[in-house]
Amino acid sequence: MGDILEVKDLRKRYGQLEAVKGIDFSVQAGEVFALIGPNGAGKTTTLRMVATILQPTSGAITLDGIDVVKEPAKARERLSYLPEEAGAYKSMKGRDYLKFMAEVFFEDPADQAESVKAAGEISGLGDRLGDKLGTYSKGMTRKLLLARSIMTRPKLAILDEPTSGLDVLGALDIRDTVKEFTRHGMAVLLSSHNMLEIEYLSDRVAIINEGVIHATGTPAELKARYSAQNLEEVFAEVAR
Amino acid sequence: MRRFWVLLRKEIKELVTPQILLPFAITIVMFMFIGNIVGSQGTEAQANRRLALLDLDKSAASAALQGAVEQAGFKIDRVTTTDPAAATTELSGNGGTLLLVVPKGYGASLAAGKPAPLDVYSVIRTFSFMAGQDSSTLSAALAAVEQAVARETVGGSAPNLDAAFLENPLQVRDHVLIGDKQADVSPDVVMGFITSQTTFVPIVLFIVVIFAAQMVAVAIATEKENKTLETLLAMPISRPAIVTAKMVAAGLVALLSAAGYMVGMRFYMDGLMKGLGGAEGAAAQAASQAFADKLGLTLGVGDYALLGLSMFGAILVALAFALILGAFAENVKAVQSLLAPLMVLLMVPYFLSLFIDINSLSPVARTLVLAIPFSHAFLAAPNLFLGNTGAVVTGALYELAWFVVLVLIAGRIFSSDRLLTMKLNFSRKKRTAV
Ligand SMILES: Nc1ncnc2c1ncn2[C@@H]1O[C@H](COP(=O)(O)OP(=O)(O)OP(=O)(O)O)[C@@H](O)[C@H]1O
Ligand SMILES: [Mg+2]
Numbered sequence: 001m002g003d004i005l006e007v008k009d010l011r012k013r014y015g016q017l018e019a020v021k022g023i024d025f026s027v028q029a030g031e032v033f034a035l036i037g038p039n040g041a042g043k044t045t046t047l048r049m050v051a052t053i054l055q056p057t058s059g060a061i062t063l064d065g066i067d068v069v070k071e072p073a074k075a076r077e078r079l080s081y082l083p084e085e086a087g088a089y090k091s092m093k094g095r096d097y098l099k100f101m102a103e104v105f106f107e108d109p110a111d112q113a114e115s116v117k118a119a120g121e122i123s124g125l126g127d128r129l130g131d132k133l134g135t136y137s138k139g140m141t142r143k144l145l146l147a148r149s150i151m152t153r154p155k156l157a158i159l160d161e162p163t164s165g166l167d168v169l170g171a172l173d174i175r176d177t178v179k180e181f182t183r184h185g186m187a188v189l190l191s192s193h194n195m196l197e198i199e200y201l202s203d204r205v206a207i208i209n210e211g212v213i214h215a216t217g218t219p220a221e222l223k224a225r226y227s228a229q230n231l232e233e234v235f236a237e238v239a240r
Numbered sequence: 241m242r243r244f245w246v247l248l249r250k251e252i253k254e255l256v257t258p259q260i261l262l263p264f265a266i267t268i269v270m271f272m273f274i275g276n277i278v279g280s281q282g283t284e285a286q287a288n289r290r291l292a293l294l295d296l297d298k299s300a301a302s303a304a305l306q307g308a309v310e311q312a313g314f315k316i317d318r319v320t321t322t323d324p325a326a327a328t329t330e331l332s333g334n335g336g337t338l339l340l341v342v343p344k345g346y347g348a349s350l351a352a353g354k355p356a357p358l359d360v361y362s363v364i365r366t367f368s369f370m371a372g373q374d375s376s377t378l379s380a381a382l383a384a385v386e387q388a389v390a391r392e393t394v395g396g397s398a399p400n401l402d403a404a405f406l407e408n409p410l411q412v413r414d415h416v417l418i419g420d421k422q423a424d425v426s427p428d429v430v431m432g433f434i435t436s437q438t439t440f441v442p443i444v445l446f447i448v449v450i451f452a453a454q455m456v457a458v459a460i461a462t463e464k465e466n467k468t469l470e471t472l473l474a475m476p477i478s479r480p481a482i483v484t485a486k487m488v489a490a491g492l493v494a495l496l497s498a499a500g501y502m503v504g505m506r507f508y509m510d511g512l513m514k515g516l517g518g519a520e521g522a523a524a525q526a527a528s529q530a531f532a533d534k535l536g537l538t539l540g541v542g543d544y545a546l547l548g549l550s551m552f553g554a555i556l557v558a559l560a561f562a563l564i565l566g567a568f569a570e571n572v573k574a575v576q577s578l579l580a581p582l583m584v585l586l587m588v589p590y591f592l593s594l595f596i597d598i599n600s601l602s603p604v605a606r607t608l609v610l611a612i613p614f615s616h617a618f619l620a621a622p623n624l625f626l627g628n629t630g631a632v633v634t635g636a637l638y639e640l641a642w643f644v645v646l647v648l649i650a651g652r653i654f655s656s657d658r659l660l661t662m663k664l665n666f667s668r669k670k671r672t673a674v
Contacts, residue, residue, distance in 0.1 A: 014661065051474045054657045073478060081474035087467035089250070091257055103246045104475055145471075 004029045004155055004187045005050065010059035012045050019045045021211035022059065027156065032178070032188040034198045036231070037208035038239045043191040044084050044160055046208070050189060051081035051158050064155050082149040084160040084191075087141065090134035094125060094144055097133060098151070105152040119144075119151035122177050124170070138165045146174055150181050157181075159190040163197060175201050195231040205231070207238045214238045244481040251489035254462075255455055264497050271504030275511030286313070289374055292339040294319040294327045299347025301356075305385055309340065312381035328361050337363050337374055350389055353397070358382070416535065419627050423534040433528040434537065438621040440505055444498055445551055445617055446590050449558045452494030453582055456559050457566030457575045459486050465571040469659070479655045483647070487559040494555065536627060543624045546632050553639030554617035558582060560646035567653050589615035593622075613642040 005027040012020040020042040027033040035043045048054040050061055052072040061068035068075040088097055098119045102112040120129055123143045133141065142165050150157050162178070163171040175197060182188060192198050198205060199219045206216040215222060215238065219231055226234045291314040295302050310316060317336060319327045324341050331339045341359040349356035360382075362375050387407065394406055414426040423430075463469040472482065532538055539547070565578045589612055592598055598609050598619060609615050616635025623631045653659055 048470075048657075048660075051470075053470055053473045053660060073476065076474060076476040079474070081471065083467065083470040083474075085467050086471055089254060089468060090466060091254060092250075100246065100250055101475075104243050104477060107242060 002028065004064055005189065006060075006062040007046075007050065008060040008062075010046065010049060010061065011057045012042075012049060012054065013057045018057075019211055020049070020056075023206075023208065023211070023213045025206050025213065025216060027187045027189055029155070029187050030182050030185050031203045032182055032190065032201050034202040034205045035189070035191040035208055036193070036195070036198060036205060036235060040210075041208045042211040043208060045211075047081070047158050047160050047189065047191060048083075050156075051079060052076055053081070078155040079158060080149040080152055080154040080156075081158045082145055082160060082162060084164075086145050088133045088136075088145060090132065092133055094123075094129035094131060094133060094136070095120070097144065098129075098148060101148050102151070115151040115153075119147040122151065122174075123147035124173060139167060139170060142166055143170060143174070150178065150186065153181070153184070153186060155185075156187045156189060159188060161192055162190055163192070163194065171197065195235065199231050207235065209239055243477045244485055247477055247481060247485040248489055251459065251485050252493065254459065255489055255493045260455075260493070264500060268500050268504035271501075272507040275508035277511070278508075279511030285373065289314045289377065290317055290336055290338070291315070291374075291378065292317045292319050292327065292331050292336050294322070294324060294339065294341045296322065296344045297342045297346040301347035301350050301389075302342045305342060305346075305358075308385045308388075309378070309381050312377055312384075314338075314378070314381075324359065331361065332363055337365070338378060339363075340378070350393075353393060416531075418535045418537065421534065421536045423531045425528075425531040425535075429528050429531065430535065430537070433532055434622070434625055438625070440502070440509075441547070441551075441621045442590055442593055442618050444502060444505070445554065446586065447501060448494050448498040448551075449555055449586055449614070450583070451497060452490050452555050453558045453562035453579060454575065455493060456486055456490035457562040457569065457579055458572055459490060460563060460566035461569035461572045461575045464569065473654075473659070480651060483563060483650055483654055487556075487563060490562075491555055491559055537625050539624055543629075546629065546636070547620050547624060550617045550620035550632055550636045550639065553636050553643065554614050556643045557613045557639055557646065558586070560643055560650055561585075563650045564646065564653060567650070567659055585612050586614050588612060589618045593618040613639045 003026040007023065007025050009022045009024060010020055011018065011022050023042075023046065025033070035046060037043055045054065049056050050063070050068065052068055052075050056069060063075050064078050066074045066078070092100070095116065098116045099112065102115045102119075106112045106115065123129070123146070125140060125144060128136070128140065133144070136144070142163075146159070146162055149159065157178075159178075163174055166174065171194075178188060178201065190201075202219060204216065204218055205222060206213045207222070208214070215225065215234075217225065222228075222234050223230065226237045228234045228237065291309060293306060293309070293316050295306065306316065317334075319330060319339075321327055321330065327339055327341065331337075339359075339361040341361070343357055343359065346356045346358070360375075360378065390407065391404075394401055413424065415422055415424055416427055416430050418430075460469075463472060561582050562579060565582060566575060569575045569578050589598070589609060592609060593615075598606065598615065601609060616632075616639055620632050620635065623629075623635075
């Protein structure tokens, strides 16, 4: 399978601070690609640029053959984005929120109904979908938003710390669902601080620090390169 | 387009919440309630106007005086004492408000052609608008008596003199000119008519514009505060659709609530009219309506359309302005202070139009005021009454120009990443300055 996302010499400057300093990577269809790195490394900034909501200072992002910077509207049709700290409309009921999202993405009512049903199952919220979002716990909201971001079967799902705030079982379920979706061709670009999750979920990993990618490879390759027992040791090695 | 409707529906649902609807409903019910009370109180007050009369003279003249007072609609309460001081205590005791004392010698003085004293005691218990009504009715009745007496006296002593001449030696005839139209009416009447026709326009406009602006700014700030903005911006909905949906939703809800307020106001005004004027009020209004027609002071369908357009333009400008200001807000709390510049721009023409004629300001001040887009909406009604249709059209176009520019700016902000980084940049600058 070919590259669905290609990022070349991407840079982002906030005033004086250059948060991303020319990074390159690519993600293939059906692949889970993870960015790991210390706080402030530039992960969220990178994901936001791919998600079209931040404009790169320079560099190129190509999604499914589309120039994301020049044609963000087309790119948005093909991606979904789960922000690091996302909320939902508090006065809406869980199911209405999913419906609203489905109506935006799909024209056909049958497609809408199907994706709402799928998202309901992925979220595992059951009857609570009939409750207002204002009454949800943090983890429940996260589950709903995660379900929402993959229910539309985007070409690329951008998930910023997807399972943060979830309990162990919830996180396990979500990981399985994400893996399941990638088998149908969905690519995933994610960031996480949970090395266990990364090892389980990711096909390839890029280690980023201070806006620079220091190493890219499968978890096994990285461990071998840094002669480490696990990804945590690799991370520590690069971050220091 | 389909996505726009989906989003618009969501925006309206977000706005029409119990938190918004409840105060709104309460306000309207309050207006109706007050109007009703004032109305029924007024009619009741008219039906039982009471006056305590202490007639110490018992002459034909004092009997005539009593007749005139009864004619004016007063029910006469007999006083049980003959002492004025005791009578006033009695008056306060039984809750009356007016005591008329006719001193001994009233009739004799009049017959001798001397001014005859009369004592009127008014008990003031409240300072409300209604409280003064009875006293003024009594004054009017007494003035009529005065005229009748004067006429009689003059007629008796100098049959050649025209009593009407003595009363009003000067015959002032009022003519009002507006444009090329003329009517024989006093300017006071015309001013009163125009005021009664147009006062509600600036009030409603003021309320609606502030309401709409707040709603749209809060809508943006809420997206930021609840962290839904990033998700929304990454969705396949065009930036203009996002901006427009938010403005249209706020505009619609504001207009609907304006309609509600107007209905409530109407009830209030009707109640007030019933309470104060009654039949006389209605007659006076019919008379001034006739003059208004003659002077061309009535608005046709086209005028109302222009007035609506001008007001709609002001709402659009306020919406676009508030959208931009809202984009700076980190959370809902910050909205109030961020809207301050908009409030000032709105307040200046509002208060000026209430108290002075903007058209007669010095050229510099006038230009400054007219540069504020909202001024044109406040000036639209008076301008239309005066037939300055051109000024209203120009004003509406000026508003439109502002709207277009503001929407372009809003569009730029929404399609760049300033919406997400703007606030941060602010605090950064401050920090380096310290
Ligand atoms: N809106 C902004 N304005 C200015 N600087 C910013 C802004 N957003 C992020 N930064 C800066 O950019 C750098 C990278 O931040 P980013 O959020 O991408 O880090 P991250 O890798 O996601 O960190 P974390 O693991 O804590 O989520 C940081 O130094 C941060 O302070
Ligand atoms: Mg981050």
